[in-house]
Amino acid sequence: xxxxxxxxxxxxxxxxxxxxxxxxxxxxxxxxxxxxxxxxxxxxxxxxxxxxxxxxx
Numbered sequence: 001x002x003x004x005x006x007x008x009x010x011x012x013x014x015x016x017x018x019x020x021x022x023x024x025x026x027x028x029x030x031x032x033x034x035x036x037x038x039x040x041x042x043x044x045x046x047x048x049x050x051x052x053x054x055x056x057x
Contacts, residue, residue, distance in 0.1 A: 010036040017043045022051035 014032030015025045017040065031039040 007033055007036055010040060014039040014043050021046065021048040023049055 011029045011032035015029035018028035019025050021043065023043065023046070028039060028043050031042075
């Protein structure tokens with residue numbers, strides 16, 4: 001049971017990080033479920049996508 005809960009935590013964490021970087025939250029949450037901490041590491045290392053609040057300089 002704890003193992004399943006841990007993977008759900010990874011999915012939520014990856015989704016939250018993805019939202020903060022203007023990335024696809026659902027995709028990263030699924031990746032968090034599938035590959036766990038590696039998804040968190042990957043989304044943490046990618047650059048933020050340009051969004052409505054980010055302008056080109």
